[in-house]
Amino acid sequence: MVTIYDIAQKANVSAMTVSKVINNTGRISEETRRKVKKVMEELNYIPNSNARSLVLQQTQILSLLITDITNPFYTSLARGAEDGAKQYGYRLLFGNSDEDYAKEKDYVDMILSTRVDGVLFAPAGDLSLKNLEKLRAHNIPFVIMDRAVPGIESDMICGDSKEGARKLVDYLIGLGHRRIALVNGSLDVSTARLRYEGYAEALALQGIPLDETLIIHQNYRDYHADDHLEQLLEQPSPPTAIFAANNVLAVGVIRDLRDRGIRVPEDISVVCFDDLDLSSALDPFLTVAAQPAYQFGAMGIQLLVERIRGSSVPDSRKVILPSELVIRSSAKPI
Amino acid sequence: MVTIYDIAQKANVSAMTVSKVINNTGRISEETRRKVKKVMEELNYIPNSNARSLVLQQTQILSLLITDITNPFYTSLARGAEDGAKQYGYRLLFGNSDEDYAKEKDYVDMILSTRVDGVLFAPAGDLSLKNLEKLRAHNIPFVIMDRAVPGIESDMICGDSKEGARKLVDYLIGLGHRRIALVNGSLDVSTARLRYEGYAEALALQGIPLDETLIIHQNYRDYHADDHLEQLLEQPSPPTAIFAANNVLAVGVIRDLRDRGIRVPEDISVVCFDDLDLSSALDPFLTVAAQPAYQFGAMGIQLLVERIRGSSVPDSRKVILPSELVIRSSAKPI
DNA sequence: TATTTTAAAGTTACCGATAACTCATTATAC
DNA sequence: GTATAATGAGTTATCGGTAACTTTAAAATA
Known part of the structure; x- marks a missing residue:
């Protein structure tokens, strides 16, 4: 060379x-x-940017850590992050934790040894605390995206999980539904907790009692609720609508329902958080609370770069990006 | 530190x-x-891996360059590449060219200055030649994926574009279709040429004359064929079926058709290359030639690592991964 | 003409690691 | 008891750049 x-x-x-x-x-x-x-x-x-990084003590590399690269939400987010990084002259080192804390830890170690200038971090869940503390201990600036992690104060970009959930459930109630099931993510993920809260609040506001037998907890990334769904549907008073806490869960639920010959929305209504992009373009079917995923990434990079470059940036900035209720045809009046 | x-x-x-x-x-x-x-x-x-890289003259970083991160095909491919990289102990530096040669060039420069150990390269098209030659001039090993680039001999992983196209068109012909339109990618992309050839061959084999007025050329990444589609449909003898050269084009076509009140498959049948993953799980609708995207990435990394490590690897290895005809409901007998 | 200023280029040390070699000890052999 | 080998650790130079300082020579000033 x-x-x-x-x-x-x-x-x-x-x-x-x-x-x-x-x-x-x-x-x-x-x-x-x-x-x-x-x-x-x-x-x-x-x-040779390695030599350069060594003496300058900065790499012009940012890291993007997401939890599910096959989920269109994160894909769009990545697209936004990529555009942002390019715009500010950074390279993007990419990681995919698969909602797995151990994988996430491996990536954090990689990130640390690469001496990246900053990290855009979508935590797998509450146990990401250790990994984030490690970044902090090594003075790597980061911006948390999508999910809050109790115990960590930092710049953050989140959606309005509670509010969005309320809107979706409100909508279902407005259609006349009273028995509304929740297929939720794991409770060690903040968005799952908030979506649960929004769900509960919407019910409470309308005087509908919360029925724990209507709630299933799953992993956001790979759905396999078949048994639980079975129980749900064979109740004496089965749900007439299901609120899935994200797009992957919704797809799983709908597939399972159809496998049983249950039609959506004729027999049961389904709504969820996060849109499906191509799928929605092909067939505007699923009623969703759509989050501005691209913005998550683009703004995330912006906050991160400001944090890296700017000395006078306020301590922990929280940005909440509102979701939009997109009413399509997967839910109908009872 | x-x-x-x-x-x-x-x-x-x-x-x-x-x-x-x-x-x-x-x-x-x-x-x-x-x-x-x-x-x-x-x-x-x-x-500090920068210091280490400097003296060892290797970075343990591989680069993955794809052309459309929002396309599920590349998303799955990335997933495969990521798993592969992790398995072999490499980090992945990620790039997304958006089918844009200039962006691709920028990434190649980044890649070069990062001194990555190898590149998994999905070219934007024939004009990627310059960018690949640059990599070669600097002795960076690479594996080309998905699209061949005339003028470059290298390890390569491709699909069976011609064969897959033939199968799809054969299938349509078998359903009784004779007027079959092709919504193709840009002809400076090898897969578009091959899919065209497969299309032409299938027609020829059945003695159906090739009608150039039934062919539209588009960009694989952003569909905007509205005007062309208009012309297509207002012909004296309009097509009864459309073969879209990839998933993004298919979605665009179907959306446009529906906007005109034309039903798929009742009024017109549509098939395409590449599956839609989540979308297909939600609604097994589109009949496709599905490529093993994850394999593209995983095998790509394997070839690349062998090339990097192995001295005794044969010159240019070509792997052709077959596609699978997945018959669903977007095409029906005439 | 002597002195100061300024423009243009060069020297040296260092960033954080590793390769290749050297230097003490201690253990083993004859 | 001396020569030799084996073990464990240290020295030095280097990877490819850049910061901070120094040198040189020409131009400006007194």
């Missing part, structure tokens, strides 16, 4: 002069600059 | 000894090893 020393030699200048030309620092005569640039082109010089 | 020198000092040994303990090289007494390890834990030492 060509180094500044090769350039220096061929251009008959010192390595420092080459460095100055590259970075546009110091005083360089127009003639020398041209000469050096010419040699750089001739030799196809590409700066 | 803690360095090996801090460890060395506190443990009363030389930095070299610490390095040897970290890498398990050289001769170290059990006692010293324990002492050093203890100090490393106490000080929360994390190795």
Whole structure:
């Protein structure tokens, strides 16, 4: 590989002069600059960013850690983060924790040893605390996305889980539903707790008693609630509507229902958090509380870069991005 | 940040000894090893991989360059690549070219200056030649995925575009269709050319004349064929079926058709390349030639790592992963 | 003409690791 | 008891850049 020393030699200048030309620092005569640039082109010089990072103590790399790359929500978020990173001149080191704390820890170690300048972090759940504390202990700036982690104060971009859940359940109640089931994520994830709260609150406001037998807890990422769903449906008084806490769960639920010959929405209504993008474009079916996923990523990067560059940024900034109730056809009046 | 020198000092040994303990090289007494390890834990030492890369001349980073992160095909591929990278102990530097040669070039420059050990490269199209030649000029091993680039010989993982297209069109012909339109990607992309060939061949085999007025060319990533579709449908003898060259195009086409009140498959049948994952799980509607996207990524990494590590790997290995015809309900007999 | 200023370039040390070699000890062989 | 080998650890140079300072020579000023 060509180094500044090769350039220096061929251009008959010192390595420092080459460095100055590259970075546009110091005083360089127009003639020398041209000469050096010419040699750089001739030799196809590409700066070694490892060497640069070593001395500058910064890498111009940001890390994006998400929990499910096959979920369109995170995909759009990644797209936003990518565009943002590019705009600010950072590279993006990418990680996918699969909602798995151990995998997440591995990525944190990678991130640390890469000496990235900052991390955009979508935590797997409450137990991400340790991993986040590790980043903090090493003074790596981070912005938490999507899910709050009790015990960690930091910049944060979240959705309105509680509010969005309320809106969805309100909508179902408005359609006349009273027996509304909740297929929720794991309770060690903040959004699952908040969506539960929103669900409970919406019911309470309408004087509908909360029935714990109508609630299933699942993993946000891989749905396998078949048995629980069975129980749900074979109750004496089965639900007429289901609120799934995210898109993946909704798809799983609907598939299971159809496997049983139960039609949506004719026999049972289904709504959920997060949209399905391509799927919704193909067939505007699922009624959802859609979150502005791209914004999550783009704004996340913005906050992160401000935090990295800016000294005078307020302590822990919280941004709440509202979700939008998109009414389609997966829920109907009772 | 803690360095090996801090460890060395506190443990009363030389930095070299610490390095040897970290890498398990050289001769170290059990006692010293324990002492050093203890100090490393106490000080929360994390190795600086930039420094390491500089001297070792390798980064343990692979780069994944795809063309559309919102397309489920590439998403699954990324998932496979990620798992593969992790398995082999590499980090993944992620790039998304958006089918844009300029963006692709920027990423190639990033990749080069990061001194990644190898690149998994899904080219935007034929004009990616320059970018690939640049990688080659700098001796960065790469594996091309999904699309061949004329002028470049390298390890490659592709689908069976021609064969898959033939199968899809055969299927349509079998249903009685004779007027079959093709909504294709841009012709500077190899898969678009091959899918066109497969389409033409299937027609020819059945003695159906090729009608160029039934063919629309689009960008694989953002569909906006409204005007062309209009012309297509207002022909004296409009198509009874449409073969879309990928999933994104299919979704666009179907949306446009529905906007016009044309029903799929009642009024017109639609099939395409690549599946829609979540969408198909939600509603098994679209009849597709599904490619094993995850395999693309996983095998890609495998070939790449073999290329990096192995000296005795044959020159340009081509892997063709077959697609599977998944018959659902978006096409019906005429 | 002597002195100061300024522009342009070069020197040196360092970022944090590792390779290759050297240097003490201690153990083993003759 | 001396020569040799084996063990455990340390020295030095280097990877490819950049910061901070120094040097050189020409231009400006007195």
